[in-house]
Amino acid sequence: MVLDRSLVAAKNGDLLVLQELQRKGLIQERVTDHLGASPVHHAARCGKLSALKFLVEEAKLPGNKKAKNGATPAHDAAATGNLLCLQWLLASGGCNTQDKDSSGATVLHLAAWFGHQDITDWLLKGGGCDPTAATDTGALPVHYAAAKGDLPSLRLLLGHCPDVVNTQMKNGATPLYLASQEGHLEAVQYLVKECGADPHLRANDGMTALQSAAQMGHNTVIVWLVSFSNISLSDQDDEGATALHFAASRGHAKVLSWLLLHGGEIVTDNWGGTPLHDAAENGELECCQILVVNGVDLTVRDRDGYTSADLAEYNGHSQCAKYLKTVENMSVEHRVLSRDPSVDLEYKQIDSGLSSPNTTLSSQQQARFDSGSPSSTLSNYDSCHSSQSSTREKRSSRQGPGQGPATVREMDTYIHMLNPEESQQKGKAAEGTALPPPPTFPAPTPPVTSDPTPPPPTYPAPTPPEVNPTSEKNVAAKSHLRHSENETPKRHELNLNEINPNRLRRVESNRKSRSFNKEPSTADYYKSLGNDAEEKSGMAPNEEVSLLYDTSKTLIQK
Known part of the structure; x- marks a missing residue:
């Protein structure tokens, strides 16, 4: 997009061009540009204080003109971290600290959102900003700082107004909820330990801070919350979902394993679905494997009558469906200790204490578990190796007489590990002794037969079996329930208005997907700030700071 010359000159702080255009x-x-930003906006966001003063004082442009989203030049200066421009606009440009854009955000909200601690500090101490001012969604500046994980800004805001630590937005999200959802561990620790944030407060849909962290896969936040608060792994939201449901639905295998190893219970939600239903419905194969080896019941049907394999198959996740249908008829022991070689799947090492022993990973890889908990690592390591050792014993007990030399070789290797010097001497003695040549035997003569080969016997044609009407009904019902892989419809190929009610997926169901992001957002207007290369170069220091920096550098060199 080609900008007007006055916009480009204001962005670059080119006073000569601005004076010529003024004449x-x-x-x-x-x-204005396509977002309604005037030359004053561009000068403020790029830190061009001289151009800003010229445009307002000489060119007589309004210093408080609003863009299409209601942002004043002061909003632009706060969002881009230009403190001197912001101070001048509030003092002489006609802007006010209580001015709000179309979403209800003030300059303090934007300073907290974009992490400009110097502006936040000045607005709280000398700018007269209200830290309890809320946007249209009920978000305070502390919510923006928590969602960004900006610990210095959090300290400033809560140090100035500590009573807002548990304030909830209109969707029920607290600062702790947002920090957990975005995985900011230091912010979570500060809010809980130093500010007394309540980890049990729920959002409007019943989700807790722990469930929001599980949904986004932030295992370090989960480990800390469980270790240093009395929050429960069994808490359910308004839909009956636990942290296991959220982790499984988004494919967070490490989080799922940690929750299972530390007491997470596999329960059904209000729709009758287990975490396995969520994992299968979204095609998360590794999570399906973790839940299967941890003993989840594959035969559980939800309120609509469908198993996890049904949902995986209908949604086009053929690998998940094939795996689940293969292990459906296995016992729990066989699911853990065996694999069906006919299943053509790319198996991965499951991060769980009940992992299958048939793996090619090294012991160091098996023992590694990124959970932040030493007990988790040790329990995972011991359980993996105990299951593998027991499996080796079962296999050795089934070995036939022809497998003896392999056992001898293993014993020789073990003796060599105990006494390498003795094994080296044996090796040298064996090298000095020449082996005798193998014996030779004459080739056997073929048997002489005079009788020709007898003809094959003849048998009467088999009679067809009697048809059992009950079995025919069962086969028809099963084929109607599960489509073959070639006929499995993909989700994007379905016309929701023409779907047969007999299909598997509950199209008209009110069940929601496990995705509830409650992060406070700003308009696209602010997201576009700084995307231009010319803006980036001008956004960092303003003119006065650059001048001071250049002067100090010159003095140091002298």
Whole structure:
């Protein structure tokens, strides 16, 4: 997009061009970009204080003109971290600290959102900003700082107004909830330990801070919350979902394993679905394997009558469906200790104490578990190796007489590990002794037969079996329930208005997907700030700071 000359000159802080345009009458209030930002906005966001003063004082442009989203030039200066421009606009440009954009955000919200601690500090101490001002969604500046994990800004805001630590937005999210959802461990620790944030407060849909962390896969936050608070792994939201449901639905295998190893219970939600239903419905194969080896019941049907294999198959996740249908008829022991070689799947090492022993990973890889908990690592390591050792014993007991030499070789290797010097001497003695040549025997003569080969016997044609009407009904019902892989419809190929009610997926169900992001957001107007290369170069220090920096550098060199 080609900008007007006055916008480009304001962005670059080119006073000579601005003065020339002013003499020609080309600097006008109606000149804006596609988002409604005037030359004053561009000068403020790029830290060009001299150009900003010229445009307002000489060119007579309004210093508080609003863009399409209601942002004043002061909002732009706060969002881009230009403190001197912000101070001048609030003192002489006609802007006010209580001015709000179309979403209800003030300059303090934007300073907290974009992590400008110097602006936040000045607005709280000398700018007269209200830290309890809320946006249209009920978000305070502390919510923005927590969602960004900006610990210095959190300290400033809560140090100035500590009573807002448990304030909930309109969707029920607290600062702790947002910090957990975004995985900011230091912010979570600060809010709980130093500010007394309540980890049990729930959002409007019943989700806790722990469940929001499980949904996004932040295992370090989960480990800390469980270790240093009395929050329960069994808490359910309004839909009956636990942290296991959220982790399984998003494919967070490490989080799922840690929750299972530390007491997470596999329960059904209000729709009758287990975490395995969520994992299968979204095609998360590794999570399906973890839940299967931990003993989840594959025969559980939800309120609509469908198993996890049904949902995986219908949604086009053929690998998950094939795996689940293969292990459906296995016992729990066989699911853990065996694999069906006919299943053509790319198995992965499951991060669980009940992992299958048939793996090619090294012991160091098996013992590694990124949970932040030493007990988790040790329990995972011991259980993996105990299951593998027991499996080796079972296999050795089934070995036939022809497998003896392998056992001897294993014993020789073990003796060599105990006494390498003795094994080296044996090796040298064996090298000095020549082996005798193998014996030779004459080739056997073929038997002489005079009788020709007898003809094959003849048998009567088999009679067809009697048809059992009950079995025919069962086969028809099963084929109607599960489509073959070639006929499995993909989700994007379905016309929701023409779906047969006999299909597997509950199209008209009110069940929601496990995705509830409650992060406070700003308009696209602010997200676009700084995307231009020219803006990036001008956004960092403003003119006065650059001048001071250059002067100090010159003095140091002298």
